[in-house]
Amino acid sequence: MRPRHLALILLCLSMVYASFIVRSTAEAAATLRRSDPADGALLEYPPAEVFAWFAAPISGHSQLAVFDADFNNVSSGEAYVDQNDVTLLRVPLKSLRTGRYTVRWQADSRDGHTEIGAFYFTVMPAPLPIPLPLLLGGALSGISLVTSLAVWLLLRRFRRSR
Numbered sequence: 001m002r003p004r005h006l007a008l009i010l011l012c013l014s015m016v017y018a019s020f021i022v023r024s025t026a027e028a029a030a031t032l033r034r035s036d037p038a039d040g041a042l043l044e045y046p047p048a049e050v051f052a053w054f055a056a057p058i059s060g061h062s063q064l065a066v067f068d069a070d071f072n073n074v075s076s077g078e079a080y081v082d083q084n085d086v087t088l089l090r091v092p093l094k095s096l097r098t099g100r101y102t103v104r105w106q107a108d109s110r111d112g113h114t115e116i117g118a119f120y121f122t123v124m125p126a127p128l129p130i131p132l133p134l135l136l137g138g139a140l141s142g143i144s145l146v147t148s149l150a151v152w153l154l155l156r157r158f159r160r161s162r
Contacts, residue, residue: 030054030062030107030115033087039119046096046123056109057086063106064091069099098125 036051037043050066064079074094082088089107100122107115 029113030056030058030087030109032105032107032115032117032119035103035119037121039121041121043121043123044126047093047121049090049092050103052089052103052105052107053085054087054089054107054109054115056111056113058089059108059110061108062089063104064089065104066091066093067102067104068096069101074101096123098123 031054033053033055035053037047050064052064058081060081062079062081064075066074068074074096076092076094079089079091082090089105100120102118102120104118105116109115
């Protein structure tokens with residue numbers, strides 16, 4: 001084999017080896033894989049806890065905090081790494097009201113990489129129950145029906161204004 005061919009083969013092998021090193025380093029970064037609630041979720045009921053799964057095992061120095069629209073921290077405790085899944089970061093929440101919430105995270109992988117990011121979710125207003133007279137239809141007098149409908153509309157309007 002000629003020295004030129006040997007040098008070309010060694011160059012190709014070293015490039016292949018370098019690509020494996022780069023790929024394994026990229027996979028070690030603790031990027032966010034998924035969350036619950038999901039990014040952009042519209043929720044009927046407020047969650048009691050936020051979960052964030054990462055692409056690599058994370059250290060106990062990782063952080064997860066939830067903020068309301070006024071940037072008040074609504075986490076009810078410190079974030080912690082789940083004992084059964086070292087890629088899962090959890091944080092308990094205070095009782096949430098209707099509104100948009102921002103989840104900020106910092107994931108420190110065990111090999112020293114740090115990733116940061118944020119995602120959002122919204123807690124929607126609870127749906128109002130349909131008044132009984134509307135469900136019953138013509139079984140009640142017209143006056144009861146109109147009165148019930150008026151009360152229902154006022155309650156609905158009052159609830160939206162809060």
